[in-house]
Amino acid sequence: MNFDKEFDASGMSCPLPVVKTKKALADMESGQVLKMISTDCGSVKDIQAFADQTGHTLLASTEEGGKYVFYIKKK
């Protein structure tokens, strides 16, 4: 999937993946896509909840070799 920016949160625990994803999205344009990588399994539910509550769109959420990869489209 195409993306405009990547943020790697590998090794970080709650709440950093969500808090820093929000920061990573801050300087992006509406409609742009952020690829976020996390090793925290809690991120799967947390990033979905983050998207639901902030209005950003979670385009895809996958697991690749122990890493969780999210594509988030900025609202």
Next chain:
Amino acid sequence: MTTKRMAIIATKGTLDMAYPPFILASTAAALGYEVQIFFTFYGLQLLRKDLSDVKISPLANPAMPMPVPMPVMVQMLPGMESMATMMMKQKLKKHGVAPLEELRDLCLEADVKFIACQMTVDLFEFDKSEFIDNVEYGGASMFFGFAGETDICLFV
């Protein structure tokens, strides 16, 4: 969509109990909440510029998981508090949990408002110069001015 609001009362100054207010506040701010934390009693310790004195004690803390069972008579020995604190900090670091200072900075960056209880600042004779700059001082009425209009209000 109206902005949601959350208020937290932080009353504890130990390492374990310092985390919940900052974790919840930084997360809520990331979700778009307007957040205030009211620091009172021992919670005021979390406003110090230097957080290195924030510790955890194994004493009277039976729920704290220990690598080996430790009798209370051992837990009370000098240096045990520092050792428990060091071990907890190592554990936090190993698991990628942010240091308190970083979480506090993330809260401030996200415009979480910190209120220090003026009465307990006076009671414990805290020196305001030891606190970080981004603190407002007020009392219970000031807190209710915000807390009365919140969606979530927590006491930690």
